[in-house]
Amino acid sequence: MDAAVDILDRRGTSGLTMRSLAEGLDVTATALYWHVNTKEDVLDLAFDHIFGEVALPEPTEWQHDVRHLMKAWRAVLLRHPWAPAWIGRPVLGPHVLARTEFLQSALSRGGLTDLHLAVTTHLLANHVIGSALTEATFRRTSDPGLRLDARRHITADPTAFPTLNASGHLDANRWNDDELFERGLDAILATTHTKNATAPHPNTSSRATH
Amino acid sequence: MDAAVDILDRRGTSGLTMRSLAEGLDVTATALYWHVNTKEDVLDLAFDHIFGEVALPEPTEWQHDVRHLMKAWRAVLLRHPWAPAWIGRPVLGPHVLARTEFLQSALSRGGLTDLHLAVTTHLLANHVIGSALTEATFRRTSDPGLRLDARRHITADPTAFPTLNASGHLDANRWNDDELFERGLDAILATTHTKNATAPHPNTSSRATH
DNA sequence: ACCTGAACACCGTTCAAGT
DNA sequence: ACCTGAACACCGTTCAAGT
Numbered sequence: 001m002d003a004a005v006d007i008l009d010r011r012g013t014s015g016l017t018m019r020s021l022a023e024g025l026d027v028t029a030t031a032l033y034w035h036v037n038t039k040e041d042v043l044d045l046a047f048d049h050i051f052g053e054v055a056l057p058e059p060t061e062w063q064h065d066v067r068h069l070m071k072a073w074r075a076v077l078l079r080h081p082w083a084p085a086w087i088g089r090p091v092l093g094p095h096v097l098a099r100t101e102f103l104q105s106a107l108s109r110g111g112l113t114d115l116h117l118a119v120t121t122h123l124l125a126n127h128v129i130g131s132a133l134t135e136a137t138f139r140r141t142s143d144p145g146l147r148l149d150a151r152r153h154i155t156a157d158p159t160a161f162p163t164l165n166a167s168g169h170l171d172a173n174r175w176n177d178d179e180l181f182e183r184g185l186d187a188i189l190a191t192t193h194t195k196n197a198t199a200p201h202p203n204t205s206s207r208a209t210h
Numbered sequence: 211m212d213a214a215v216d217i218l219d220r221r222g223t224s225g226l227t228m229r230s231l232a233e234g235l236d237v238t239a240t241a242l243y244w245h246v247n248t249k250e251d252v253l254d255l256a257f258d259h260i261f262g263e264v265a266l267p268e269p270t271e272w273q274h275d276v277r278h279l280m281k282a283w284r285a286v287l288l289r290h291p292w293a294p295a296w297i298g299r300p301v302l303g304p305h306v307l308a309r310t311e312f313l314q315s316a317l318s319r320g321g322l323t324d325l326h327l328a329v330t331t332h333l334l335a336n337h338v339i340g341s342a343l344t345e346a347t348f349r350r351t352s353d354p355g356l357r358l359d360a361r362r363h364i365t366a367d368p369t370a371f372p373t374l375n376a377s378g379h380l381d382a383n384r385w386n387d388d389e390l391f392e393r394g395l396d397a398i399l400a401t402t403h404t405k406n407a408t409a410p411h412p413n414t415s416s417r418a419t420h
Numbered sequence: 421a422c423c424t425g426a427a428c429a430c431c432g433t434t435c436a437a438g439t
Numbered sequence: 440a441c442c443t444g445a446a447c448a449c450c451g452t453t454c455a456a457g458t
Contacts, residue, residue, distance in 0.1 A: 017449085017450070017451085018450085018451065018452085019449085019450080019451095027422095027423070027424090028423070028424055028425080029451085029452090030423080030424070030425080030426095030452080030453085030454090031422075031423050031424075033451095033452070033453085034421085034422055034423070035422090038451080038452085039451065039452090084298065085295070085298030087343055087344070087347070088294065088295030088298070088343060088346075088347055089347060089351070090347055090348060090351055090356045090357065090360075092356065092357075092359075092360035092363075092380075094363070097360065097363065097364065097371065097374070098370075100374065100379065101370070101371045101372075101373055101374050104373045104374060104377055104379065105372070105373040108373055108376075108377070114377075115385065115389075115393065117377055118377060118378075118379075118384075118385050118390060119390055119393040119394050119397060120397075121377075121379070122340075122341065122390050122391075122394055123337065123394045123397060123398075125340060125344075126336050126337045126339070126340025126341050126344075126394070127333065127336045127337075127340065128340075129336070129339070129340040129343060129344070130332075130335060130336025130337065130338075130339040130340040131332065131336050133297055133298060133339060133343070134297070134335075134336075134339070136298075137297070137298055137299060137300055138300060141299070141300055146300045146302065147300065147302075149302075150300075150302035150307065153302075153304070153307065154307065160308075160311070161307065161311045162311075162315070163311055163314045163315040163318055164307070164310065164311050164314060166318075167314060167318070167324075167327055167328060167331075168328075169310065169314065169328075169331070170302075174328075175325065175328050179325075180328060180329055180332050181332075183325065183329040184329050184332055184333045184336070187329060187330075187333060187398070187401040188333075188397070188401075190401055191397040191398075191400055191401060227430085227431065227432085228431085228432065228433085229430085229431080229432095237441095237442070237443090238442070238443055238444075239432085239433090240433080240434085240435090240442080240443070240444080240445095241441075241442050241443075243432095243433070243434085244440085244441055244442070245441090248432080248433085249432065249433090421458100422457105422458085423456105423457080423458080424455105424456080424457070424458100425454105425455095425456085425457095426453105426454095426455095426456105427452105427453085427454090427455105428451105428452085428453080428454105429450100429451095429452095430449100430450075430451090430452105431448100431449075431450060431451095432447105432448095432449090432450095433446105433447085433448095433449105434445105434446085434447080434448105435444105435445095435446090435447105436443105436444095436445095436446105437442105437443080437444085437445105438441105438442080438443070438444095439440100439441085439442080439443100
């Protein structure tokens, strides 16, 4: 796993091949199939492996615990930029589950139960996943011109994108990613105070989508 | 693009090869390289292509517009289960940008500006991306036992996962994905009412992560 | 129990050549 | 301007065989 993570960090997902991993371990590529069924298994294991880096401290004040874990979670995903994109696989290894337990236990100490608890858990998970995926994408893509291209596409046609122009969307100099993440975190935690924050909107059916 | 999306829907990301796409178009695989530089280009184009399916209605009441777009966005991603995982690429085609403009314009009609506007935009985007990615993953993985395995892993050791057991985490029968998504949406929209919902927590530094 | 060697089917991509 | 054909380097994976 250390060897696999090392290759992934240095050469990305496409850089990890059964042959390159085998070389790092001084064996033949085919030898790996004794320990693993498929290449996807290697990546699944590597993903759960890096979550071991997220330390689980002694529980203290619940909001502090939630913030602490969320930031550590995010840091790990950004330290291994190949990781967020791999969430397109069911990643439910023991390390991941242990961290989820820690998070949800903090939330329930905060008084959340049932639907409210489930919604907040998902909201938090989606926030780390979504932001880490987006950021890692731009960090990983060697071509920094892509963000600039899109930004130019926006500024080039102010009448088509009035709001995006006014708000400075995709303008890297305007808002800092860390700050956007933490303010989002603040907002989610704020919904845990207001009773009935998750009460349905009058004309909203929970089945409308499908 | 229609041919590419068709293959992707039926056979997934790994099912789309330059040769299979060429076959669908009755040309040689090498012919595609006249129109496109790399296979990744094909997927980038296909991704932006399906966002054309998200209709942009006439703007009405701003909260209604936000809900409408978010649900349509989510529906598209789930209709094409290969799509969420592809967000690990910078996806900033014209269709995607037009939808983002629509969303942010609704939010600013709701009175959001500056940092508050940026935070809410990211929160909403992360919510669709995160939830669609997670759901599509389980929907796409032919093996339904994975979720069950993890669920069993939780229930098998109640002392290690007391909260996850009590809350029914990963229990598909307990909460419905559509409902979790919409309640999350409700919660995010609720933060737009409270002034200073994004005010920083006392002992929070926005630079702590790196 | 764990590893090697040879082999298979299949990739993305290049490039010279055709029309 | 657009497509073909042959070819290259490189995949993941299988399987019989070794120790």
